[in-house]
Amino acid sequence: MSEPLIQCRSLTRTYTRGTETITPLERLDLDVMPGEFLALMGPSGSGKTTLLNLIAGIDRPTSGTLHIGGIDVGGLSRSRLADWRSRAVGYIFQLYNLVPVLTAYENVELPLLLHRMSGADRHSRVAAALDLVGITDRADHYPRQLSGGQEQRVAIARAIVADPAILVADEPTGDLDKASAAAIMELLGRLSREAGKTLIMVSHDPACAAHAGRILHLDKGRLVEHAAATVGAAGVTT
Amino acid sequence: MQTLPFTYSARNLGRSRLRLLLSVMGSAMVVLLVLAAGGFVRGMTTGLERTGDEANVMIVGIGSEESIERSEIPASVASLLDASVPGLRTAFGTTFVSPEVQVQLPVVAGAGSPEGRLVLVRGVTPTALLVHSQCQIAQGHWPRSGHNEILVGQLAHTKLGVSAAALAVGSTVNIDGRDWIVSGRLAAPRSVIDAEIWMPLADLKEATRRLTDSCVIATLGTGPGAAEFADVAAFARQRLDLEITAMTESSYYARLAGFFAPVRAVVWITAGLIGLGGVFGGLNTMYAAFASRVRELGMLQCLGFRRSAIVLSMLQESCLATASGALLASAAAVFFLDGVAVQFSMGAFGLLIDAPALLVGLGAGLLLGLLGTIAPAYRCLKLPISESLKSI
Amino acid sequence: MFRTATLLTLAAVLASTSACSKSDAPTKPAAKAAVAPLPGSYFLAEAPADAKDIRAAKRSLKAGDKVVLIGRIGGSEDPFVPERAIFTLVDKAMKTCDEGSDMDTCKTPWDYCCDPREQITANSAVVQIVGPDGQPLKAVLNGVKGLKPQATVTVVGTVSKAEGQNVVVNATGLFVKP
Numbered sequence A: 001m002s003e004p005l006i007q008c009r010s011l012t013r014t015y016t017r018g019t020e021t022i023t024p025l026e027r028l029d030l031d032v033m034p035g036e037f038l039a040l041m042g043p044s045g046s047g048k049t050t051l052l053n054l055i056a057g058i059d060r061p062t063s064g065t066l067h068i069g070g071i072d073v074g075g076l077s078r079s080r081l082a083d084w085r086s087r088a089v090g091y092i093f094q095l096y097n098l099v100p101v102l103t104a105y106e107n108v109e110l111p112l113l114l115h116r117m118s119g120a121d122r123h124s125r126v127a128a129a130l131d132l133v134g135i136t137d138r139a140d141h142y143p144r145q146l147s148g149g150q151e152q153r154v155a156i157a158r159a160i161v162a163d164p165a166i167l168v169a170d171e172p173t174g175d176l177d178k179a180s181a182a183a184i185m186e187l188l189g190r191l192s193r194e195a196g197k198t199l200i201m202v203s204h205d206p207a208c209a210a211h212a213g214r215i216l217h218l219d220k221g222r223l224v225e226h227a228a229a230t231v232g233a234a235g236v237t238t
Numbered sequence B: 001m002q003t004l005p006f007t008y009s010a011r012n013l014g015r016s017r018l019r020l021l022l023s024v025m026g027s028a029m030v031v032l033l034v035l036a037a038g039g040f041v042r043g044m045t046t047g048l049e050r051t052g053d054e055a056n057v058m059i060v061g062i063g064s065e066e067s068i069e070r071s072e073i074p075a076s077v078a079s080l081l082d083a084s085v086p087g088l089r090t091a092f093g094t095t096f097v098s099p100e101v102q103v104q105l106p107v108v109a110g111a112g113s114p115e116g117r118l119v120l121v122r123g124v125t126p127t128a129l130l131v132h133s134q135c136q137i138a139q140g141h142w143p144r145s146g147h148n149e150i151l152v153g154q155l156a157h158t159k160l161g162v163s164a165a166a167l168a169v170g171s172t173v174n175i176d177g178r179d180w181i182v183s184g185r186l187a188a189p190r191s192v193i194d195a196e197i198w199m200p201l202a203d204l205k206e207a208t209r210r211l212t213d214s215c216v217i218a219t220l221g222t223g224p225g226a227a228e229f230a231d232v233a234a235f236a237r238q239r240l241d242l243e244i245t246a247m248t249e250s251s252y253y254a255r256l257a258g259f260f261a262p263v264r265a266v267v268w269i270t271a272g273l274i275g276l277g278g279v280f281g282g283l284n285t286m287y288a289a290f291a292s293r294v295r296e297l298g299m300l301q302c303l304g305f306r307r308s309a310i311v312l313s314m315l316q317e318s319c320l321a322t323a324s325g326a327l328l329a330s331a332a333a334v335f336f337l338d339g340v341a342v343q344f345s346m347g348a349f350g351l352l353i354d355a356p357a358l359l360v361g362l363g364a365g366l367l368l369g370l371l372g373t374i375a376p377a378y379r380c381l382k383l384p385i386s387e388s389l390k391s392i
Numbered sequence C: 001m002f003r004t005a006t007l008l009t010l011a012a013v014l015a016s017t018s019a020c021s022k023s024d025a026p027t028k029p030a031a032k033a034a035v036a037p038l039p040g041s042y043f044l045a046e047a048p049a050d051a052k053d054i055r056a057a058k059r060s061l062k063a064g065d066k067v068v069l070i071g072r073i074g075g076s077e078d079p080f081v082p083e084r085a086i087f088t089l090v091d092k093a094m095k096t097c098d099e100g101s102d103m104d105t106c107k108t109p110w111d112y113c114c115d116p117r118e119q120i121t122a123n124s125a126v127v128q129i130v131g132p133d134g135q136p137l138k139a140v141l142n143g144v145k146g147l148k149p150q151a152t153v154t155v156v157g158t159v160s161k162a163e164g165q166n167v168v169v170n171a172t173g174l175f176v177k178p
Ligand SMILES: Nc1ncnc2c1ncn2[C@@H]1O[C@H](COP(=O)(O)OP(=O)(O)O)[C@@H](O)[C@H]1O
Pocket: A015, A017, A022, A023, A024, A042, A043, A044, A045, A046, A047, A048, A049, A050, A051, B387
């Protein structure tokens, strides 16, 4: 691999609440190569979600630069950022965030409504995504008719259906039992290996983080240590 | 802009049955009220407009252009007009010239108030039925002069606050201290004449001890040689000694309708204020609906949907609810409000739920949805996406 | 757009179901050609001499008399007749409603509504410009060359009728005081 896909330089995010200033992310430098599977670990409040949101383009840095695929994401206007998000990133949430009044199929279809394509094209893409996460037989079910693991599969299908290069996942197994969590991690691993997605995942669970190729530890908004996956699994300190 | 699917808006309504019921019924109530107000205003204005015929010219005393009841003109005006102005409408050798006396008199009928209520009593000759083409004798016969007979309009009982039976053909009505017998019923649908009492001109003049007429109403002819309004007006001008002036009947009733503009304004303002209450109710309902899905709204933005697309979807959702309410209210109004008689100082009229009234009602329903959505939508969408996603 | 269309359709359906309740409109007289203003030839460039006041003149006038009368246009809300060359002229001595007192709220002071009707009539004369048929010309006067309510006008013409209070002058020339 030549160029990093994601380049963070001196990335800082501060919040001011009254007179108090909180800095969840401070002067962070980070490169992520295309196709990399990166796990973010760290204590609660260490800035993992903040970093993820910046990379996903739903938040903007206070200072420093963030280049993704050569684009200065921090400098995009609100609407351009929204367009960029719809093409470049898939977001996987801890609590799935499926629309309860839409079926699994319709939930997955949602991101495609932002893009110009034929109905047949859209249908085949949704079907392929549902097939990839192994939930085709539940396409007509509403979220309340699905188990947590199945819901997260639908959510993953929704994240990949528009074929973004980057997937971000914020504690994707945080609300799941061990077996379902393992299955979801297996699925994410496959997406990284077979579909070549660049995956950045926040997790508290070392077993989950172990699926990643690289683990980063955040503490008080700073990177604590870089470690290879094998080493990282042993060196978990949370 | 890429919009959210309509099914999303529609199905969102089903998230809470109670909330749906509340917004549909709430909007139905507000719209019904607006329709009642609209029906009142439409009924009143069309009642006055329909009474005035564009082809009719009225001759009244100079200075009494605003109130025929104050007008006094010599009894000779009718025949002078007939003789002086060619081109008035004729049929069977009779010119459409109707000398009339119009006067408000206290009328007591049936179990109504013993002091009576003021009703417009019109003294007429049979030509009145020619110039007032919207009038017909629905029942009974034309009152014979000298027999104490009268015609009563179909809404006269509403004006008097008595049952229709109290004015049935053959019943006795006391007008200004004297008893009269109902010889027939007069039908002038959607016109204020519907609330009047008619009697022979000579009888009314005798009963009120007057020699003058109030006005002469004439119908202009059609085709070549037909008289124009200006011809009648010039006739009136040329007779300085008669102290008369001409105006079109429709302009007279349009002016009357203008006098009631404040009444209509009060009706609209009242409906508007209650509607405002409805808007506040709607604000609460919609805020509760949207606030419960802030995280979902954050997710939609995270996918790349614009806030404008989301607001549009919210508007669809609430307008769908309020429009259904408006539809219910419209149906209720057409079945239960249309034609309901109301009395006012000029007479009586039926509430008129017609296309303009219904459009105003539907508009109010949509406005309700619109106003009830904007503020809650703003509050729920102003959060940064990252914060919306944290909401529980 | 599809959803907006849905709502519009609802509205249209609603409107059409009720449209049938709206029945025949009142009969309108046929449209007429626009009426021209009174030709300039009737207007005099200079004030005619020996104009008489209306009230005084009315006592002695007979049909056929040549007269020069001066007065102000007025006597009712609209002293003109739309589209006919006829108006009423009131003696200069009469005060319009805004001149008599501070009651200047009157929108039509030229109708002399503060005075009794008999007095207005006694101080008025009818002025008309007739065609060959003896009827007022089809012409617009109000607003033409200074003719308007309350304008002071000198009229040259012949008395066509003088019966009691009813004096009608067929004018051949009008001078409007600038
Ligand atoms: N919108 C905000 N306003 C103020 N403080 C915030 C906001 N979002 C996050 N923070 C703070 O930033 C810090 C890091 O948050 P976060 O990135 O969510 O941590 P975590 O590592 O648990 O995901 C926390 O202390 C949190 O309180």
